[in-house]
Amino acid sequence: MQNTTTKKSKNIMNMFSGKQILIPIAALLLLAVFNLIADPSFYKISMDVNSAGNHVLSGYLITILDYGSELAILAIGMTLVTAASGGQDISVGAGIAIAGSVILRVLCGTNSRPDKLQAPIIVAFLVACVVSMLFGAFNGILVAGFKIQPMVATLILYTAGRSIAAWINNNELPVVSDPTFAYFGGFIPGIPIPTPFFIAVACMIVIALAMKFTNLRLYTQAVGINEHSSRLNGLNPAFIKFLSFVILGLCVAVAGLIKVSRISSINYSVIAKDIEMDAILAVALGGNSLSGGKFNMTASILGAYVIQFLTTTLYKFNVKSDAISAYKAVVVIILVVISAPVVREKFASFTKKMQAKKEVA
Amino acid sequence: MKNIYKSFPGVKALQAVDFTLCEGEIHALMGENGAGKSTLIKVLTGVYEKDGGDIFLKEHEGAVAIRSPQDAQNLGISTVYQEITLCPNLSVAENMYIGRGKGIGQNWKKMNADADKILKSLDIPAKATQQLSSCSIAIQQMVAIARAVDMDCKVLILDEPTSSLDEQEVEKLFGLMRDLRSRGVGIIFVTHFLDQVYEVCDKITVLRDGKLVGEYEIKDLPRVKLVAKMLGKELDDEADIKDESLVYEADESIPPVVEVEGLQSNAGIKPFDFNIRKGEVNGFTGLLGSGRSECVRAIFGADRVTGGTVKKSGKVVKINKPLDAMKQGIAYLPEDRKRDGIVGDLSVRDNIILAAQVLRGFFKPFSKAQANKFADEYIKLLEIKTASADTPIKSLSGGNQQKVILARWLLTHPEYLILDEPTRGIDIGTKVEIQKLVLKLASEGMSVTFISSETDEMLRTCSRLIVMRDRKKVGELSGEELSQSSIMDTIAGGDKE
Amino acid sequence: GGSKETADGAKSDSGDGLIKVGIINNDPNESGYRTANDKDLKATFTKENGYDASFAYSLKNDEQITSAQKFIQDGVDYLLLSAADTAGWDSVLKDAQDAGTQVILFDRTIDADESLYAASIVSDMEKEGETAANWLKDQKLPEYNIIHIQGVMGSAAQKGRSGALADTAKSEGWNIVTEQTAEWNAEKAQQIVQSVIDSGQAFNVIYAENDDMAKGAVAALDKANISHGVGKDVIVMGFDCNKWALEELLNQNWNYDGQCNPYQASYIEDVIKKLESGEKIDEKTIIMDEKGFDATTITQDDVDQFGI
Amino acid sequence: MKSKKKRNISDTNLLLTITIVVFFAMYIGAMIFQGGGFLKTQTFFNILNANAALLITSCGLSLVMITGGIDISVGGVVALVSMSCGVYLDYMGGNVAMSILIALGIGLAFGLVQGFLVAYLDIQPFIVTLAGMFFARGMTTIVHTDPFNVQNKAFVALKDTRVIVPGMGSVNRIGKYVDAYVEIGVIVALLIVVLMFVMLRWSKLGRAFYAVGGNKQSALMLGINVKRTRFLAQLFSGVLAGIAGYVYFLHVGSGSASHATGMEMNAIASSIIGGTLLTGGVGNIIGTFFGVLSLSTIQNIVSSAGLDQAWWTGITIAAMLCLFLVIQSIVMARKNRG
Ligand SMILES: Nc1ncnc2c1ncn2[C@@H]1O[C@H](COP(=O)(O)OP(=O)(O)OP(=O)(O)O)[C@@H](O)[C@H]1O
Ligand SMILES: Nc1ncnc2c1ncn2[C@@H]1O[C@H](COP(=O)(O)OP(=O)(O)OP(=O)(O)O)[C@@H](O)[C@H]1O
Numbered sequence A: 001m002q003n004t005t006t007k008k009s010k011n012i013m014n015m016f017s018g019k020q021i022l023i024p025i026a027a028l029l030l031l032a033v034f035n036l037i038a039d040p041s042f043y044k045i046s047m048d049v050n051s052a053g054n055h056v057l058s059g060y061l062i063t064i065l066d067y068g069s070e071l072a073i074l075a076i077g078m079t080l081v082t083a084a085s086g087g088q089d090i091s092v093g094a095g096i097a098i099a100g101s102v103i104l105r106v107l108c109g110t111n112s113r114p115d116k117l118q119a120p121i122i123v124a125f126l127v128a129c130v131v132s133m134l135f136g137a138f139n140g141i142l143v144a145g146f147k148i149q150p151m152v153a154t155l156i157l158y159t160a161g162r163s164i165a166a167w168i169n170n171n172e173l174p175v176v177s178d179p180t181f182a183y184f185g186g187f188i189p190g191i192p193i194p195t196p197f198f199i200a201v202a203c204m205i206v207i208a209l210a211m212k213f214t215n216l217r218l219y220t221q222a223v224g225i226n227e228h229s230s231r232l233n234g235l236n237p238a239f240i241k242f243l244s245f246v247i248l249g250l251c252v253a254v255a256g257l258i259k260v261s262r263i264s265s266i267n268y269s270v271i272a273k274d275i276e277m278d279a280i281l282a283v284a285l286g287g288n289s290l291s292g293g294k295f296n297m298t299a300s301i302l303g304a305y306v307i308q309f310l311t312t313t314l315y316k317f318n319v320k321s322d323a324i325s326a327y328k329a330v331v332v333i334i335l336v337v338i339s340a341p342v343v344r345e346k347f348a349s350f351t352k353k354m355q356a357k358k359e360v361a
Numbered sequence B: 001m002k003n004i005y006k007s008f009p010g011v012k013a014l015q016a017v018d019f020t021l022c023e024g025e026i027h028a029l030m031g032e033n034g035a036g037k038s039t040l041i042k043v044l045t046g047v048y049e050k051d052g053g054d055i056f057l058k059e060h061e062g063a064v065a066i067r068s069p070q071d072a073q074n075l076g077i078s079t080v081y082q083e084i085t086l087c088p089n090l091s092v093a094e095n096m097y098i099g100r101g102k103g104i105g106q107n108w109k110k111m112n113a114d115a116d117k118i119l120k121s122l123d124i125p126a127k128a129t130q131q132l133s134s135c136s137i138a139i140q141q142m143v144a145i146a147r148a149v150d151m152d153c154k155v156l157i158l159d160e161p162t163s164s165l166d167e168q169e170v171e172k173l174f175g176l177m178r179d180l181r182s183r184g185v186g187i188i189f190v191t192h193f194l195d196q197v198y199e200v201c202d203k204i205t206v207l208r209d210g211k212l213v214g215e216y217e218i219k220d221l222p223r224v225k226l227v228a229k230m231l232g233k234e235l236d237d238e239a240d241i242k243d244e245s246l247v248y249e250a251d252e253s254i255p256p257v258v259e260v261e262g263l264q265s266n267a268g269i270k271p272f273d274f275n276i277r278k279g280e281v282n283g284f285t286g287l288l289g290s291g292r293s294e295c296v297r298a299i300f301g302a303d304r305v306t307g308g309t310v311k312k313s314g315k316v317v318k319i320n321k322p323l324d325a326m327k328q329g330i331a332y333l334p335e336d337r338k339r340d341g342i343v344g345d346l347s348v349r350d351n352i353i354l355a356a357q358v359l360r361g362f363f364k365p366f367s368k369a370q371a372n373k374f375a376d377e378y379i380k381l382l383e384i385k386t387a388s389a390d391t392p393i394k395s396l397s398g399g400n401q402q403k404v405i406l407a408r409w410l411l412t413h414p415e416y417l418i419l420d421e422p423t424r425g426i427d428i429g430t431k432v433e434i435q436k437l438v439l440k441l442a443s444e445g446m447s448v449t450f451i452s453s454e455t456d457e458m459l460r461t462c463s464r465l466i467v468m469r470d471r472k473k474v475g476e477l478s479g480e481e482l483s484q485s486s487i488m489d490t491i492a493g494g495d496k497e
Numbered sequence C: 001g002g003s004k005e006t007a008d009g010a011k012s013d014s015g016d017g018l019i020k021v022g023i024i025n026n027d028p029n030e031s032g033y034r035t036a037n038d039k040d041l042k043a044t045f046t047k048e049n050g051y052d053a054s055f056a057y058s059l060k061n062d063e064q065i066t067s068a069q070k071f072i073q074d075g076v077d078y079l080l081l082s083a084a085d086t087a088g089w090d091s092v093l094k095d096a097q098d099a100g101t102q103v104i105l106f107d108r109t110i111d112a113d114e115s116l117y118a119a120s121i122v123s124d125m126e127k128e129g130e131t132a133a134n135w136l137k138d139q140k141l142p143e144y145n146i147i148h149i150q151g152v153m154g155s156a157a158q159k160g161r162s163g164a165l166a167d168t169a170k171s172e173g174w175n176i177v178t179e180q181t182a183e184w185n186a187e188k189a190q191q192i193v194q195s196v197i198d199s200g201q202a203f204n205v206i207y208a209e210n211d212d213m214a215k216g217a218v219a220a221l222d223k224a225n226i227s228h229g230v231g232k233d234v235i236v237m238g239f240d241c242n243k244w245a246l247e248e249l250l251n252q253n254w255n256y257d258g259q260c261n262p263y264q265a266s267y268i269e270d271v272i273k274k275l276e277s278g279e280k281i282d283e284k285t286i287i288m289d290e291k292g293f294d295a296t297t298i299t300q301d302d303v304d305q306f307g308i
Numbered sequence D: 001m002k003s004k005k006k007r008n009i010s011d012t013n014l015l016l017t018i019t020i021v022v023f024f025a026m027y028i029g030a031m032i033f034q035g036g037g038f039l040k041t042q043t044f045f046n047i048l049n050a051n052a053a054l055l056i057t058s059c060g061l062s063l064v065m066i067t068g069g070i071d072i073s074v075g076g077v078v079a080l081v082s083m084s085c086g087v088y089l090d091y092m093g094g095n096v097a098m099s100i101l102i103a104l105g106i107g108l109a110f111g112l113v114q115g116f117l118v119a120y121l122d123i124q125p126f127i128v129t130l131a132g133m134f135f136a137r138g139m140t141t142i143v144h145t146d147p148f149n150v151q152n153k154a155f156v157a158l159k160d161t162r163v164i165v166p167g168m169g170s171v172n173r174i175g176k177y178v179d180a181y182v183e184i185g186v187i188v189a190l191l192i193v194v195l196m197f198v199m200l201r202w203s204k205l206g207r208a209f210y211a212v213g214g215n216k217q218s219a220l221m222l223g224i225n226v227k228r229t230r231f232l233a234q235l236f237s238g239v240l241a242g243i244a245g246y247v248y249f250l251h252v253g254s255g256s257a258s259h260a261t262g263m264e265m266n267a268i269a270s271s272i273i274g275g276t277l278l279t280g281g282v283g284n285i286i287g288t289f290f291g292v293l294s295l296s297t298i299q300n301i302v303s304s305a306g307l308d309q310a311w312w313t314g315i316t317i318a319a320m321l322c323l324f325l326v327i328q329s330i331v332m333a334r335k336n337r338g
């Protein structure tokens, strides 16, 4: 009898220590419970009518889903880059500035405040995708071809990106007045859920399909774990790394579209500021190793929402926005300490001892 | 050591193991792959924390606590681990002296001079100031041994130190061990070479499946019995294999499967010719560093080819990278398992299907069921000891890792299989099985190139041997010419002329 | 600086008779204001006008200091400076003085002794703030619930514009619903307002310290269907007079925009001319002429003339 | 024979050579083509003055990178130190000696906590120090929001102390001879460079850092206390960031939340330009020294090149950085092949 119960508890323990996805889930639960205790109205969701006369949902939870989208999308690409190259891309913020700038350039032409769009939005977006993928390819070539370490290779674009973005639009600040452009960062008429969340979900579905119907996961992991061995098994490690940067480029373009759509304009020096750090943090909060190899995509995406959950919570409590980072740091440290294998092992052996004592007594 | 317990998730690596080492003896620790030998050593030297049991040392009252390799070193236990554990980015001398001695300063002149002296006395062809990563595995292994031997120790532990050494070096090592024994040092020696055990050891302890089988005086335990103890069953004699190998008749009329002319790679081998016929088993032999591996790496496209042609079934094919070779039905099991073979964090299953998967293509992943089927099939076929197919390969014992890599290549159903030291670090039972497997595959029509540092093994399996010296092909032996002495003659040929 | 140094400075002019100026500015892609400011300077300090101008851009104070020191070593005659931070310039200005380089501050004041620079041509941010606060007072709302979105903390613009609002709010008993810095960043402003909306607190004024942040705030309002502008639920206030912002005023979507005049180049040139000819500068600090625009009175002419 | 010779020069030394050669090429190029200030020695000393703090943090970063870690909290720590010391000196009427202790204390605290988390709890250093950076930046604004000049007399005197470099002066614009000078911070930084160099090159601890960076598992089995070594690396980096914070504070004489933004990236880049590998085990402090000089010379050249559009600044700096890294990479690849 007793044996079975201890076995069961051991199984649960094992499950807990084995599955890395439980790390971000536990983090979300922690934040959720905290908010529930502090102020249950946090969970209020209401259905309102928006300026276009459509029903939309609103509330803190919706805000989290809405504003966490860009980060979730970036987390997808960042996870792949991390897994394949064992390093991180710090140029995604600058990349978003470029993508946004390209979109506006195509939409507005040379006139920074056009009365009507110069090109369909889809064309602008596709052009941005191509440009972003080219910049991703540039990073990829430096990392895979020239074997420059990712963080430094991408430092180049990090330094130049916002300047390039300004250059693309000749330092004008275009404003799009067409209301359809605002759909991507707001609501599509008739749908009460924010569009960015839909876009994020679409990205997740695409990546999930890619992982199911291709060998993206196996190849990326193999290359990230052991490059030599992967080569001898017929893989081309350089190409896989390159590919991961190109995919991240695509993610950057999508995030860029959402960002510029949110305010129908751009500010080159502050758009998506410091988002690279949050994207990396999302990967890490998902329990993935930042030195490459195995990864769990779902966990990374959840990690992104953990960060947004935290940010929204802090805004709710009216923490000064330039001090938010200090609180964020404390929560992040608590989370990683709890999920650290060493700590969990210690904890497990401690509970074991306690149990043993109880049994003796 | 008394009553040692150690388990990993899913594996009970050691259960109630006792081990006693006396002063001035060489004590062999034997067992199959995955029996727990390395684990026992790692527990003894503080790399792993033990789950239960005690360690006693002479001169110390009661059990001693060894929590880190540093503690072990301080207690006079010096160790050469199975996987070479040196820092590739440091110089040879630094690798020999780091982590030893007190104080904060380091006298570099003296250290380099001392190191050079030791290297010289052991005939190791390396310089003290050379960066370790520029040395071959064998030399790295020797450096590790030199480091351990140089320490003023009471206990010396050698975990498969001979796996990448050739005979002369092994002899040198034995000389050293005997010398230390006469000075009262106790030595634990792990190896899969039975000859070596009988050559130097005084006592044998046998482990099986993490449990102690027993401790024996060397004279009480003849070879056959030892093998039986290790495997838990009688082993067919090795001699059997030889008969099977004779099945293959060198038939000149069969056209070669793979034919190589004047092949040359950037790794520095001289142009060489080579061919292999369907169903043939041949091999490369030569001294350490004579360029055996480099030849086959060139055929597989693992090194950059700089000249020569490769013909597959009579047609010239271009092999620039491993994938080209794989597409031609060539498979290569590399010699450096840790660096070139395993993908450490991936599961056994993924490691098995990797090459076949790559051949199949990016857009056609195996289904889960298929992958599981393949994994289970080969785990059974090769008797791979693993908790499950989901276990990361890095937590398997060395020998079982090797089997997984072998399984990986068998799954691609190659026409031509290159095995570079496939039996390195593999226990006697498995070794025999692998040799049998090779011959069986050959009889089914696969061509196999087999490279091994053990001439016996080569003689048993191969019908033709290519002899290498100084990265040059110096001869080819087949049929009647195949014997220990003729090989030696050809290898030494240059000196005699 | 005295006239003696000026005479020396004139002597050491390079052979081609051009006046060497080193201009240190913030990165023009920071905002529309800055873009206009940079364009204005570039158009004025040209070879045709008799200047050999070098530009250095950075949003970081320490990089600006490094550039300033380089310009001093390069031997420029005039150093024009729009500092990223108000603090930390003492020793550079002393170096400049030792080397006989005249320093003219533009756009932003710094925290240094008056004797260390020749002139300062700046906006009076306090006054901008006061004008805006007074305008808000004149609206005579039944109650004031204000969301106050600040710029980068400690910048001259933030200090001036925040100070005036805080004073008036105190004396008038206005309720500040939230006071957060969005660091001139529209996205952050949007999140701040979004958070207030989610919390369900009532507000009827958004006081954003520049147009970008006001735009971000309005994006959040639009999303939640809160009407804004003339005669609507929420009053929107911004600063800088970007053309697009003034157009919002013209369309009555926003209510107020405070001007911050970026066209300082002509004033600077005047000062340099005076110094070159050895005249005395009567007023060290020149304050730019600025006004505030009300959506109910703004005209298309205003947009064309004052929009940047 | 030839190949043997090539093999003898270690990765570390090769990278170092590349950096030094490229730096001198660049500086001499600037002297020839740009002339102006580059012909004056003070320009070089100004580069040192402006980058003393960066030099110190880069030393710390090189150390952690050699052990296979990273520390991106340094910029934040620098800002926190200057703000805290400023507030202490001006708003709390403190004295200079105590403010130095505060700086060291802050650095030590960050080093201890981050070191503990990284080494003993085995949490990824990037995350630990990213949180450290967030924390430091946030704390800085909590300590005080607005930037301010520090007025404390003793401090200002210390800040304005100039160490004359004899015989290096030059004639300035108005025909006056001015002695070349460096600030106190530069002396501190150079001292740290020398100490760190000696420590890494000749002490046992120094070699242990390399061993741990080369292969953690092996280092453990070679009898090195890996945890303690990693802890010390992170600790040193923290303390050096504290010292750098004070040096920075001495250079600018003010406290501000925006101080040293992006310094961590510059420090990482400098270390890498100087031949330190992020993957650990390879690096050299002299290289780091030249890395800092190279990076700041690039910035100096670009910012005074008189570019006609602002965006060229960022783009040109990046392009030069790119060129530098590519050259480095090609030379390394050549060596490994040959
Ligand atoms: N780090 C680890 N994690 C999980 N399991 C492990 C680990 N190390 C060893 N094991 C398991 O413990 C068992 C004993 O392994 P060990 O390496 O001691 O075998 P061995 O006798 O040295 O074999 P070999 O002759 O192949 O070297 C094996 O089943 C192996 O899978
Ligand atoms: N990375 C390297 N740097 C320098 N020399 C190397 C390197 N790798 C191999 N060598 C040298 O190349 C020569 C041939 O090595 P190779 O591995 O082909 O020999 P081998 O005959 O297979 O011997 P074994 O497999 O028993 O070590 C050796 O002299 C070795 O020292």
Ligand SMILES: [Mg+2]
Binding pocket: B037, B038, B039, B082, B397, B398
């Ligand atoms: Mg073993």
Ligand SMILES: [Mg+2]
Binding pocket: B292, B293, B294, B335, B420
């Ligand atoms: Mg070999």
